Amino acid sequence: MKYVRAFFRFLFDFFVGDTPELFVLGLAVLAISGTLIHTLKSQALVIVLLPLMVFLGVVGSVLLERRRKHR
Amino acid sequence: MTALSSSGVIALFATVFLASAVEMVEALTIVVAVGVTKGWRSAVEGVSVALLALAALVALFGPALARIPLSSLRIVVGTVLLIFGMQWWRKAILRSIGLKAKHDEDAIFAETVEELKKSLTSTRDATAFVMAFKGVFLEGVEVVVTVITLGSSAHRLGVAATAAGVAVVLVAVVGAVVARQLSNVPENAMKMVVGIMMAAYGTFWIGEGIGLHWPGQDLALLAFAAIYGVLTWLVVASLAPHRPSGTEAP
Numbered sequence: 611m612k613y614v615r616a617f618f619r620f621l622f623d624f625f626v627g628d629t630p631e632l633f634v635l636g637l638a639v640l641a642i643s644g645t646l647i648h649t650l651k652s653q654a655l656v657i658v659l660l661p662l663m664v665f666l667g668v669v670g671s672v673l674l675e676r677r678r679k680h681r
Numbered sequence: 682m683t684a685l686s687s688s689g690v691i692a693l694f695a696t697v698f699l700a701s702a703v704e705m706v707e708a709l710t711i712v713v714a715v716g717v718t719k720g721w722r723s724a725v726e727g728v729s730v731a732l733l734a735l736a737a738l739v740a741l742f743g744p745a746l747a748r749i750p751l752s753s754l755r756i757v758v759g760t761v762l763l764i765f766g767m768q769w770w771r772k773a774i775l776r777s778i779g780l781k782a783k784h785d786e787d788a789i790f791a792e793t794v795e796e797l798k799k800s801l802t803s804t805r806d807a808t809a810f811v812m813a814f815k816g817v818f819l820e821g822v823e824v825v826v827t828v829i830t831l832g833s834s835a836h837r838l839g840v841a842a843t844a845a846g847v848a849v850v851l852v853a854v855v856g857a858v859v860a861r862q863l864s865n866v867p868e869n870a871m872k873m874v875v876g877i878m879m880a881a882y883g884t885f886w887i888g889e890g891i892g893l894h895w896p897g898q899d900l901a902l903l904a905f906a907a908i909y910g911v912l913t914w915l916v917v918a919s920l921a922p923h924r925p926s927g928t929e930a931p
Contacts, residue, residue, distance in 0.1 A: 640887055640891075643891055653893060660893075664767065664883070665908075665912055667767065668770050671767070672774050672778075675771075
Protein backbone atom coordinates (compact mmCIF):
# COMPACT_ATOMS: atom_id res chain seq x y z
CA MET A 611 0.00 0.00 0.00
CA LYS A 612 2.85 2.32 0.92
CA TYR A 613 4.47 1.76 -2.49
CA VAL A 614 1.17 2.23 -4.36
CA ARG A 615 0.66 5.54 -2.57
CA ALA A 616 4.25 6.56 -3.33
CA PHE A 617 3.73 5.64 -6.99
CA PHE A 618 0.60 7.82 -7.26
CA ARG A 619 2.36 10.65 -5.43
CA PHE A 620 5.19 10.35 -7.99
CA LEU A 621 2.69 10.42 -10.88
CA PHE A 622 0.94 13.44 -9.39
CA ASP A 623 4.22 15.34 -9.00
CA PHE A 624 5.25 14.30 -12.51
CA PHE A 625 2.11 15.50 -14.29
CA VAL A 626 0.68 18.19 -12.02
CA GLY A 627 3.48 19.36 -9.71
CA ASP A 628 3.27 22.99 -8.66
CA THR A 629 1.39 24.08 -11.79
CA PRO A 630 -2.11 22.54 -11.64
CA GLU A 631 -3.29 25.32 -13.99
CA LEU A 632 -1.10 23.94 -16.80
CA PHE A 633 -2.39 20.40 -16.24
CA VAL A 634 -5.98 21.67 -16.46
CA LEU A 635 -5.06 23.82 -19.47
CA GLY A 636 -3.62 20.81 -21.33
CA LEU A 637 -6.86 18.88 -20.85
CA ALA A 638 -8.98 21.96 -21.65
CA VAL A 639 -7.07 22.57 -24.91
CA LEU A 640 -7.83 18.98 -25.95
CA ALA A 641 -11.50 19.14 -24.90
CA ILE A 642 -12.20 22.54 -26.51
CA SER A 643 -10.37 21.70 -29.77
CA GLY A 644 -12.04 18.29 -30.01
CA THR A 645 -15.49 19.74 -29.36
CA LEU A 646 -15.02 22.57 -31.87
CA ILE A 647 -13.77 20.33 -34.65
CA HIS A 648 -16.54 17.77 -34.21
CA THR A 649 -19.43 20.18 -33.69
CA LEU A 650 -18.56 23.21 -35.86
CA LYS A 651 -16.47 21.17 -38.35
CA SER A 652 -14.28 24.27 -38.63
CA GLN A 653 -10.67 23.33 -39.30
CA ALA A 654 -9.53 26.96 -39.73
CA LEU A 655 -10.89 28.06 -36.34
CA VAL A 656 -9.11 25.24 -34.47
CA ILE A 657 -5.88 25.78 -36.45
CA VAL A 658 -5.75 29.33 -35.04
CA LEU A 659 -7.30 28.68 -31.64
CA LEU A 660 -5.29 25.61 -30.54
CA PRO A 661 -1.79 27.21 -30.56
CA LEU A 662 -3.25 30.50 -29.31
CA MET A 663 -4.75 28.79 -26.24
CA VAL A 664 -1.40 27.09 -25.54
CA PHE A 665 0.62 30.32 -25.74
CA LEU A 666 -1.88 32.42 -23.77
CA GLY A 667 -2.08 29.67 -21.15
CA VAL A 668 1.68 29.69 -20.58
CA VAL A 669 1.80 33.50 -20.44
CA GLY A 670 -1.18 33.49 -18.07
CA SER A 671 0.61 31.04 -15.77
CA VAL A 672 3.77 33.20 -15.85
CA LEU A 673 1.74 36.33 -14.97
CA LEU A 674 -0.01 34.43 -12.16
CA GLU A 675 3.36 33.48 -10.67
CA ARG A 676 4.59 37.06 -11.09
CA ARG A 677 1.57 38.36 -9.17
CA ARG A 678 2.12 35.77 -6.43
CA LYS A 679 5.78 36.83 -6.04
CA HIS A 680 4.98 40.55 -6.02
CA ARG A 681 2.31 40.20 -3.34
CA MET B 682 -0.65 8.68 -41.87
CA THR B 683 2.57 9.74 -43.57
CA ALA B 684 5.95 9.41 -41.93
CA LEU B 685 7.80 12.55 -40.91
CA SER B 686 9.72 14.45 -43.61
CA SER B 687 13.45 15.04 -43.22
CA SER B 688 12.84 18.38 -41.47
CA GLY B 689 10.48 16.59 -39.10
CA VAL B 690 13.10 13.93 -38.39
CA ILE B 691 15.74 16.61 -37.68
CA ALA B 692 13.32 18.41 -35.34
CA LEU B 693 12.52 15.11 -33.59
CA PHE B 694 16.22 14.24 -33.20
CA ALA B 695 17.08 17.74 -31.91
CA THR B 696 14.21 17.78 -29.39
CA VAL B 697 14.95 14.33 -27.96
CA PHE B 698 18.70 15.06 -27.94
CA LEU B 699 18.34 18.35 -26.05
CA ALA B 700 15.75 17.00 -23.59
CA SER B 701 17.93 13.95 -22.86
CA ALA B 702 21.09 16.05 -22.54
CA VAL B 703 19.46 18.40 -20.02
CA GLU B 704 18.20 15.48 -17.90
CA MET B 705 21.55 13.71 -18.09
CA VAL B 706 23.46 16.82 -16.98
CA GLU B 707 21.24 16.87 -13.88
CA ALA B 708 21.79 13.15 -13.24
CA LEU B 709 25.53 13.41 -13.85
CA THR B 710 25.89 16.22 -11.30
CA ILE B 711 24.49 13.92 -8.60
CA VAL B 712 26.52 10.88 -9.74
CA VAL B 713 29.79 12.88 -9.80
CA ALA B 714 29.03 14.28 -6.35
CA VAL B 715 28.41 10.74 -5.05
CA GLY B 716 31.54 9.37 -6.75
CA VAL B 717 33.83 12.15 -5.54
CA THR B 718 32.52 12.05 -1.95
CA LYS B 719 31.85 8.37 -1.32
CA GLY B 720 33.90 6.59 -3.93
CA TRP B 721 32.92 5.37 -7.36
CA ARG B 722 31.89 1.84 -6.38
CA SER B 723 28.52 2.80 -4.86
CA ALA B 724 27.97 5.42 -7.56
CA VAL B 725 28.54 2.92 -10.38
CA GLU B 726 26.33 0.33 -8.66
CA GLY B 727 23.52 2.87 -8.22
CA VAL B 728 23.81 3.96 -11.87
CA SER B 729 23.85 0.33 -13.09
CA VAL B 730 20.72 -0.67 -11.14
CA ALA B 731 18.93 2.52 -12.30
CA LEU B 732 19.79 1.73 -15.93
CA LEU B 733 18.45 -1.81 -15.51
CA ALA B 734 15.21 -0.46 -14.00
CA LEU B 735 14.87 1.99 -16.92
CA ALA B 736 15.46 -0.80 -19.44
CA ALA B 737 12.70 -2.82 -17.70
CA LEU B 738 10.35 0.19 -18.02
CA VAL B 739 11.06 0.46 -21.75
CA ALA B 740 10.58 -3.29 -22.23
CA LEU B 741 7.28 -3.13 -20.32
CA PHE B 742 5.69 -0.05 -21.91
CA GLY B 743 7.39 0.19 -25.32
CA PRO B 744 5.67 -2.79 -27.04
CA ALA B 745 2.31 -1.97 -25.38
CA LEU B 746 2.28 1.44 -27.05
CA ALA B 747 2.60 -0.15 -30.49
CA ARG B 748 -0.83 -1.80 -30.02
CA ILE B 749 -2.70 1.46 -29.34
CA PRO B 750 -4.44 3.01 -32.41
CA LEU B 751 -2.36 5.90 -33.77
CA SER B 752 -4.99 8.64 -33.40
CA SER B 753 -5.63 7.71 -29.74
CA LEU B 754 -1.89 7.47 -29.12
CA ARG B 755 -1.37 10.93 -30.62
CA ILE B 756 -4.10 12.46 -28.44
CA VAL B 757 -2.65 10.95 -25.25
CA VAL B 758 0.97 11.63 -26.20
CA GLY B 759 0.13 15.12 -27.47
CA THR B 760 -1.58 16.02 -24.19
CA VAL B 761 1.30 14.62 -22.10
CA LEU B 762 3.89 16.45 -24.21
CA LEU B 763 1.87 19.66 -24.11
CA ILE B 764 1.63 19.57 -20.31
CA PHE B 765 5.36 18.75 -19.92
CA GLY B 766 6.36 21.28 -22.54
CA MET B 767 4.30 24.07 -20.97
CA GLN B 768 5.84 23.31 -17.55
CA TRP B 769 9.42 23.52 -18.93
CA TRP B 770 8.57 26.56 -21.04
CA ARG B 771 6.99 28.42 -18.10
CA LYS B 772 9.95 27.67 -15.79
CA ALA B 773 12.43 28.83 -18.44
CA ILE B 774 10.51 32.12 -18.88
CA LEU B 775 10.39 32.63 -15.10
CA ARG B 776 14.16 32.06 -14.90
CA SER B 777 14.77 34.43 -17.82
CA ILE B 778 12.83 37.25 -16.16
CA GLY B 779 14.45 36.63 -12.78
CA LEU B 780 11.39 35.26 -10.96
CA LYS B 781 12.97 31.84 -10.41
CA ALA B 782 16.52 30.94 -9.49
CA LYS B 783 18.54 29.42 -12.32
CA HIS B 784 19.34 25.72 -12.00
CA ASP B 785 22.76 25.86 -10.39
CA GLU B 786 24.73 22.63 -10.91
CA ASP B 787 27.49 23.90 -8.57
CA ALA B 788 24.95 24.43 -5.79
CA ILE B 789 23.39 20.99 -6.38
CA PHE B 790 26.86 19.43 -6.35
CA ALA B 791 27.74 21.15 -3.04
CA GLU B 792 24.35 20.27 -1.53
CA THR B 793 24.71 16.58 -2.49
CA VAL B 794 28.26 16.45 -1.11
CA GLU B 795 27.08 17.99 2.19
CA GLU B 796 24.25 15.48 2.45
CA LEU B 797 26.58 12.57 1.78
CA LYS B 798 29.13 13.75 4.36
CA LYS B 799 26.48 13.24 7.05
CA SER B 800 26.17 9.53 6.29
CA LEU B 801 28.51 6.87 7.62
CA THR B 802 31.41 5.81 5.42
CA SER B 803 31.97 2.20 4.40
CA THR B 804 33.17 0.35 1.29
CA ARG B 805 29.59 -0.16 0.13
CA ASP B 806 27.65 2.97 1.06
CA ALA B 807 23.85 2.62 1.05
CA THR B 808 23.17 6.38 0.99
CA ALA B 809 25.54 6.89 -1.94
CA PHE B 810 23.95 3.97 -3.81
CA VAL B 811 20.42 5.30 -3.24
CA MET B 812 21.37 8.85 -4.28
CA ALA B 813 23.08 7.69 -7.47
CA PHE B 814 20.13 5.38 -8.23
CA LYS B 815 17.53 8.09 -7.61
CA GLY B 816 19.44 10.70 -9.60
CA VAL B 817 19.76 8.49 -12.67
CA PHE B 818 16.35 6.80 -12.39
CA LEU B 819 14.23 9.93 -11.88
CA GLU B 820 15.97 11.91 -14.63
CA GLY B 821 16.03 8.76 -16.78
CA VAL B 822 12.25 8.32 -16.50
CA GLU B 823 11.84 11.72 -18.16
CA VAL B 824 14.19 10.63 -20.96
CA VAL B 825 12.26 7.37 -21.40
CA VAL B 826 8.92 9.21 -21.48
CA THR B 827 10.30 11.66 -24.06
CA VAL B 828 11.74 8.91 -26.26
CA ILE B 829 8.67 6.67 -26.11
CA THR B 830 6.07 9.41 -26.56
CA LEU B 831 7.81 11.39 -29.30
CA GLY B 832 9.28 8.35 -31.03
CA SER B 833 6.15 6.19 -31.10
CA SER B 834 3.73 8.92 -32.21
CA ALA B 835 6.08 9.94 -35.04
CA HIS B 836 6.70 6.27 -35.93
CA ARG B 837 10.40 6.99 -35.46
CA LEU B 838 11.24 5.21 -32.22
CA GLY B 839 14.70 4.35 -33.61
CA VAL B 840 15.53 8.02 -34.32
CA ALA B 841 14.31 9.08 -30.86
CA ALA B 842 16.25 6.28 -29.11
CA THR B 843 19.41 7.12 -31.10
CA ALA B 844 19.13 10.82 -30.21
CA ALA B 845 18.76 9.96 -26.51
CA GLY B 846 21.66 7.48 -26.74
CA VAL B 847 23.94 10.06 -28.38
CA ALA B 848 22.99 12.64 -25.71
CA VAL B 849 23.64 10.21 -22.85
CA VAL B 850 27.04 9.16 -24.25
CA LEU B 851 28.05 12.74 -25.07
CA VAL B 852 27.09 14.06 -21.63
CA ALA B 853 28.86 11.11 -19.95
CA VAL B 854 32.05 11.72 -21.99
CA VAL B 855 31.98 15.50 -21.45
CA GLY B 856 31.15 14.90 -17.78
CA ALA B 857 34.12 12.57 -17.39
CA VAL B 858 36.41 15.22 -18.87
CA VAL B 859 35.11 18.36 -17.20
CA ALA B 860 33.54 16.61 -14.18
CA ARG B 861 32.81 19.67 -12.06
CA GLN B 862 32.22 22.32 -14.69
CA LEU B 863 28.66 21.28 -15.47
CA SER B 864 27.45 24.69 -14.35
CA ASN B 865 28.86 26.07 -17.62
CA VAL B 866 26.17 24.25 -19.62
CA PRO B 867 23.61 26.87 -20.82
CA GLU B 868 20.85 24.90 -19.16
CA ASN B 869 18.09 27.50 -19.14
CA ALA B 870 18.45 28.22 -22.86
CA MET B 871 18.35 24.45 -23.56
CA LYS B 872 15.29 24.04 -21.34
CA MET B 873 13.55 26.92 -23.10
CA VAL B 874 14.16 25.29 -26.51
CA VAL B 875 13.04 21.86 -25.23
CA GLY B 876 9.93 23.31 -23.56
CA ILE B 877 8.93 25.16 -26.72
CA MET B 878 9.62 22.12 -28.92
CA MET B 879 7.63 19.80 -26.63
CA ALA B 880 4.71 22.23 -26.57
CA ALA B 881 4.95 22.49 -30.38
CA TYR B 882 4.84 18.67 -30.65
CA GLY B 883 1.95 18.57 -28.19
CA THR B 884 -0.01 21.14 -30.20
CA PHE B 885 0.74 19.25 -33.43
CA TRP B 886 -0.14 15.74 -32.17
CA ILE B 887 -3.33 16.86 -30.40
CA GLY B 888 -4.44 18.46 -33.68
CA GLU B 889 -3.55 15.34 -35.69
CA GLY B 890 -5.25 13.11 -33.11
CA ILE B 891 -8.58 14.97 -33.27
CA GLY B 892 -8.57 14.93 -37.07
CA LEU B 893 -7.10 18.34 -37.90
CA HIS B 894 -5.15 18.76 -41.14
CA TRP B 895 -2.35 21.21 -40.40
CA PRO B 896 -1.33 23.43 -43.32
CA GLY B 897 2.13 22.36 -44.51
CA GLN B 898 1.71 19.02 -42.66
CA ASP B 899 4.69 18.39 -40.36
CA LEU B 900 6.30 21.71 -41.35
CA ALA B 901 3.61 23.15 -39.05
CA LEU B 902 5.73 21.76 -36.18
CA LEU B 903 8.63 24.04 -37.06
CA ALA B 904 6.23 26.93 -37.60
CA PHE B 905 4.79 26.45 -34.09
CA ALA B 906 8.29 26.30 -32.60
CA ALA B 907 9.28 29.51 -34.45
CA ILE B 908 6.07 31.37 -33.51
CA TYR B 909 6.24 30.25 -29.87
CA GLY B 910 9.94 31.22 -29.81
CA VAL B 911 9.39 34.73 -31.17
CA LEU B 912 6.40 35.36 -28.89
CA THR B 913 8.39 34.08 -25.89
CA TRP B 914 11.23 36.46 -26.74
CA LEU B 915 8.73 39.34 -26.77
CA VAL B 916 7.23 38.25 -23.44
CA VAL B 917 10.67 37.91 -21.82
CA ALA B 918 11.76 41.30 -23.21
CA SER B 919 8.65 43.01 -21.85
CA LEU B 920 8.59 41.30 -18.44
CA ALA B 921 12.33 41.26 -17.65
CA PRO B 922 13.35 43.94 -15.14
CA HIS B 923 15.10 46.85 -16.86
CA ARG B 924 18.69 47.36 -15.82
CA PRO B 925 20.65 50.59 -16.28
CA SER B 926 23.00 50.29 -19.28
CA GLY B 927 26.51 49.13 -18.41
CA THR B 928 25.43 46.90 -15.52
CA GLU B 929 25.61 43.13 -15.71
CA ALA B 930 22.81 40.67 -15.14
CA PRO B 931 23.05 38.82 -11.81
